[in-house]
Amino acid sequence: MVAVQDAMDILSGKWKIMIIGSLSFGKKRFMELIRDVTGIGAKMLSKELKDLEDNDLVKRTVYDTKPVTVEYELTEYGHTLKEVIGSIAQWGSEHRKRIFGK
Template sequence: MDEHLVKEVLSEPRNQKEEIQALQDTIYVIGGKWKLPIINSICNGNRRFREIERSIPGITTRMLSRELKDMEANKLLKRTVTPTSPVTVEYSPSDYCHSFADIILHMIKWGKEHRQRLRED
């Protein structure tokens, strides 16, 4: 465990209520089945709705639309509308979204290690 990070994030004395609220806020914003795969897709260059949809097996059009709106409201994505014919809509990660890139990388790493651990038993 990174002691510097522990001292930076956790108060002394510990405030469990504040810690739980922060965890719940994080889970609310990036939790669920689809948000992280959507972010991953967009960060991998899929910018248009159909590109994102095709890159995520099992997601429905309705669910993707709902999640994109929610993520835009939480300032994770930028939605750009270009008045061409037909109108072009593209999504891109915001700077704020990039602020938790390390968290996503750690989650991917943990997930790979977890899957490997399950195979070993």
């Protein structure tokens, strides 16, 4: 149980797993993440991204463009979560079939 608890301390909350899910498809800008993670607000997304950066799961790159552009991507360590996200997504799609029959 400790292992599940350790993981959930990092992943807890509704949004982190969805942000990681979105980034597992590739680099994203802030506004792309806001569109991809349905229902999240800008303030919450900033906080969750900061947590994920602190836990070395997400890397933030600032490009010196006008205006400045900021990109987020999974670190190598962040990519180790792909299997977890994959099994959650797998369960989610079977759950959808069971509930909605499609």
